[in-house]
Amino acid sequence: MRIAMIGTGYVGLVSGACFSEFGHHVTCVDKDASKIARLEKGEIPIYEPGLDKLVADNVQDHRLDFTTTLADSVKTADAVFIAVGTPTRRGDGHADLSYVYAAAKEIADAIDGYTVVVTKSTVPVGTGREVAKIIAETRQDLKEGTDFDVVSNPEFLREGSAINDFMRPDRVVIGTNSEKARQTMQRLYRPLYLIETPIVFTQLETSEMIKYAANTFLAAKITFINEIADLCEKVGADVHDVAKGIGLDGRIGRKFLHPGPGYGGSCFPKDTLALVKTAQDYHAPLRIIETVVDINDSRKKAMAQRIIEACGGSVAEKTIALLGLTFKPNTDDMRDSPSLDIVPALLSAGAKVRAFDPEGMQEAQKLLPAIDYGKNAYETMEEADALVIVTEWNEFRALDLERVKDLLKTPLMIDLRNIYNPEEMVSLGFDYSCIGRPLRALMPQD
Numbered sequence: 001m002r003i004a005m006i007g008t009g010y011v012g013l014v015s016g017a018c019f020s021e022f023g024h025h026v027t028c029v030d031k032d033a034s035k036i037a038r039l040e041k042g043e044i045p046i047y048e049p050g051l052d053k054l055v056a057d058n059v060q061d062h063r064l065d066f067t068t069t070l071a072d073s074v075k076t077a078d079a080v081f082i083a084v085g086t087p088t089r090r091g092d093g094h095a096d097l098s099y100v101y102a103a104a105k106e107i108a109d110a111i112d113g114y115t116v117v118v119t120k121s122t123v124p125v126g127t128g129r130e131v132a133k134i135i136a137e138t139r140q141d142l143k144e145g146t147d148f149d150v151v152s153n154p155e156f157l158r159e160g161s162a163i164n165d166f167m168r169p170d171r172v173v174i175g176t177n178s179e180k181a182r183q184t185m186q187r188l189y190r191p192l193y194l195i196e197t198p199i200v201f202t203q204l205e206t207s208e209m210i211k212y213a214a215n216t217f218l219a220a221k222i223t224f225i226n227e228i229a230d231l232c233e234k235v236g237a238d239v240h241d242v243a244k245g246i247g248l249d250g251r252i253g254r255k256f257l258h259p260g261p262g263y264g265g266s267c268f269p270k271d272t273l274a275l276v277k278t279a280q281d282y283h284a285p286l287r288i289i290e291t292v293v294d295i296n297d298s299r300k301k302a303m304a305q306r307i308i309e310a311c312g313g314s315v316a317e318k319t320i321a322l323l324g325l326t327f328k329p330n331t332d333d334m335r336d337s338p339s340l341d342i343v344p345a346l347l348s349a350g351a352k353v354r355a356f357d358p359e360g361m362q363e364a365q366k367l368l369p370a371i372d373y374g375k376n377a378y379e380t381m382e383e384a385d386a387l388v389i390v391t392e393w394n395e396f397r398a399l400d401l402e403r404v405k406d407l408l409k410t411p412l413m414i415d416l417r418n419i420y421n422p423e424e425m426v427s428l429g430f431d432y433s434c435i436g437r438p439l440r441a442l443m444p445q446d
């Protein structure tokens with residue numbers, strides 16, 4: 001089958017490469033000529049493990065190519081995926097759909113023969129209907145159901161493990177009101193039938209809602225465990241054992257119960273806000289998600305205060321070493337990363353900040369220009385007054401702790417991702433602070 005993938009951002013590029021790996025012919029389209037030129041040279045504009053090889057292999061086998069010309073690829077496509085950005089609209093929190101609608105218009109102009117138009121971008125309920133309306137208005141000779149259909153096929157990829165998430169998903173959700181479109185989508189995803197992936201077929205609007213409900217539920221789950229972690233600190237309970245104890249209940253599940261500095265990234269912050277806005281527009285407010293958004297925003301800000309308190313109440317003139325800047329490991333994505341709240345707050349409290357991230361430094365230097373950057377983890381912590389783990393990259397999980405202690409001016413570690421064991425850290429002579437795991441030795445004994 002032939003696919004046109006509009007948008008070579010994170011979702012478009014990963015989905016396009018994976019569909020070509022399934023054996024389909026995929027043309028990835030982007031207006032940004034320099035990006036297409038880079039892709040044609042084999043350069044991947046984002047960091048995602050395994051993506052460079054997947055792209056190279058499929059380009060070599062002539063199943064994947066790149067272009068700036070939308071019309072040619074749409075004309076020959078069985079399915080056209082819209083995978084353009086839907087950023088938060090400036091000022092009000094709604095998703096900005098201008099790129100989606102512009103793509104719909106251009107697709108309409110180029111349609112030649114029955115084409116399934118699929119929204120892969122995260123779009124509010126009702127967008128698919130609007131896309132169909134735009135296509136029908138742009139080309140009055142086209143009839144929905146005969147010449148084109150619109151499908152919602154949200155993605156559930158996580159940055160850092162996106163290829164595996166695409167190839168071995170928990171489920172695929174396909175929303176369409178057309179039997180013909182359903183058959184096209186079934187053919188596209190046929191390789192997943194072999195591994196018995198559940199495919200959920202729904203109405204268009206339901207599928208759009210599933211995507212937001214999934215992301216906001218996960219954001220709420222993280223926020224729940226973060227608040228439980230804070231309470232654990234006060235009452236002397238260990239949040240990891242609590243997460244395990246509740247997570248083994250199949251109704252709750254063990255995943256996404258890891259406490260931390262608050263969720264970030266390109267999806268949860270934007271999608272929670274967009275669903276809150278949609279719900280308000282329909283006079284059916286989602287008070288739980290409104291609260292989740294508030295708690296997460298203040299949590300990210302509170303992390304700097306946590307560091308300051310661990311440093312004895314002041315960081316003025318102190319050097320704070322940060323390990324990890326991206327919103328999670330295995331990505332170079334800095335969007336809505338907790339580090340973007342932590343660093344400015346430390347600087348305005350008078351600290352000097354030195355940081356290191358394995359993949360995010362280039363992006364970080366643009367967003368956080370007023371700090372120093374180390375060449376590696378050890379150089380970053382030399383003579384620092386405190387070491388803060390902000391992102392749990394694997395290479396920070398097994399630091400040579402004797403060396404860390406020698407390099408730091410004072411052996412103080414603030415571990416916002418709980419990657420070390422508190423008792424072990426104390427026995428090694430560290431002043432160690434983490435999230436939701438108070439040190440038993442320090443708790444009042446009766």
Ligand code: UGA
Nearest residue numbers: 155156157158159222256257258260263264265267327328
């Ligand atoms: C998220 C969803 O997990 C994907 O299913 C979805 O497709 C994607 O958004 C999207 O809508 O495109 P992603 O943003 O890549 O994926 O990253 P996650 O692994 O979900 O992490 C999001 C944030 O939550 C990170 O800041 C992470 O550190 C935090 N998190 C996650 C926790 O603090 N605790 C956890 O237990 C899990």
